[in-house]
Amino acid sequence: xxxxxxxxxxxxxxxxxxxxxxxxxxxxxxxxxxxxxxxxxxxxxxxxxxxxxxxxxxxxxxxxxxxxxxxxxxxxxxxxxxxxxxxxxxxxxxxxxxxxxxxxxxxxxxxxx
Amino acid sequence: xxxxxxxxxxxxxxxxxxxxxxxxxxxxxxxxxxxxxxxxxxxxxxxxxxxxxxxxxxxxxxxxxxxxxxxxxxxxxxxxxxxxxxxxxxxxxxxxxxxxxxxxxxxxxxx
Numbered sequence: 001x002x003x004x005x006x007x008x009x010x011x012x013x014x015x016x017x018x019x020x021x022x023x024x025x026x027x028x029x030x031x032x033x034x035x036x037x038x039x040x041x042x043x044x045x046x047x048x049x050x051x052x053x054x055x056x057x058x059x060x061x062x063x064x065x066x067x068x069x070x071x072x073x074x075x076x077x078x079x080x081x082x083x084x085x086x087x088x089x090x091x092x093x094x095x096x097x098x099x100x101x102x103x104x105x106x107x108x109x110x111x112x113x
Numbered sequence: 114x115x116x117x118x119x120x121x122x123x124x125x126x127x128x129x130x131x132x133x134x135x136x137x138x139x140x141x142x143x144x145x146x147x148x149x150x151x152x153x154x155x156x157x158x159x160x161x162x163x164x165x166x167x168x169x170x171x172x173x174x175x176x177x178x179x180x181x182x183x184x185x186x187x188x189x190x191x192x193x194x195x196x197x198x199x200x201x202x203x204x205x206x207x208x209x210x211x212x213x214x215x216x217x218x219x220x221x222x223x224x
Binding site for chain 2: 002004033043048056090092097102103104105
């Protein structure tokens, strides 16, 4: 256990569905992140939140919508996704943005059909 | 934009062999460097990190990495690998509050 928990672990959704990914950290960290991990590609940073405020949106399509209601929880709302959005979505947290040693969850394996 | 490149996509070696994985980053300013490992079915976890000071950094499980500023490199090494080192290894760099990763190197250790 890393202290970062993601649910669900696996998700299959149709292109017209709406679903949400959840991330919770029990480490008392102030920064949280969403990454996309696709096969044979570098991890792509999607969003960064610091003290619940979004500090980074790395040109992510609007069909991905993050929400950070408090420093311990992070959501990724999904709607009208495309098959190429299928990937492993990783949540991470760190004590602070600077000198960030990130702690990762186990990820949600998303398949869009 | 900062980028991190890893030279090897897949490395296969036998137990007790030495391992070296290459990593280069593109940013020229102050940067913090990391190596993460992802064992099959597990989460990404930190192997070691470099912020400042001694450029030779020692991490967990016998791994070490050397920061060479002139070469923009942060290569990972282990003198003698074990079967349990089979995993995917990611180099990462943090600058301007963004933690950027390389594409990863899959290491397969044969018994």
